[in-house]
Amino acid sequence: MRVSKILQGELATEYKTVSAMMEIYCQKNHGIKGGLCDSCSELLIYAETKLDRCPYGQEKPTCNNCPIHCYKPEPKEDMRLIMRYSGPRMLFKHPILAIRHLRHEKREVPNQPKKQASNRHNRMKAMREKS
Numbered sequence: 001m002r003v004s005k006i007l008q009g010e011l012a013t014e015y016k017t018v019s020a021m022m023e024i025y026c027q028k029n030h031g032i033k034g035g036l037c038d039s040c041s042e043l044l045i046y047a048e049t050k051l052d053r054c055p056y057g058q059e060k061p062t063c064n065n066c067p068i069h070c071y072k073p074e075p076k077e078d079m080r081l082i083m084r085y086s087g088p089r090m091l092f093k094h095p096i097l098a099i100r101h102l103r104h105e106k107r108e109v110p111n112q113p114k115k116q117a118s119n120r121h122n123r124m125k126a127m128r129e130k131s
């Protein structure tokens with residue numbers, strides 16, 4: 001499981017969940033133990049960028065329920081396969097993350113993202129305030 005250096009709160013947890021799911025998939029399908037192959041690492045970086053830029057920010061719905069389609073077709077399909085394979089296996093490997101995600105799945109989707117709610121926006125703001 002990996003930890004993001006840029007994501008906060010719920011989005012950081014979501015990143016952990018995605019990385020754990022990718023590790024399960026990569027081990028079985030690409031033969032990498034306790035890590036990710038190059039193409040999975042690349043996909044995880046892509047996922048992190050999308051989480052960072054998600055306009056919902058901390059109120060982000062699960063990707064399944066999200067009305068915004070921010071993934072390009074190819075990474076979207078790769079991620080769909082990973083989720084389908086690893087979803088049921090997560091309950092055994094990472095029950096807390098899995099249950100959190102299942103509960104999250106039932107939460108209502110906010111109508112509209114709030115203004116300037118993205119992790120990226122807050123990150124940039126914090127950086128500006130520091131300097």
Ligand SMILES: [Zn+2]
Pocket residue numbers: 025026027030032036037038039040041
């Ligand atoms: Zn892989």
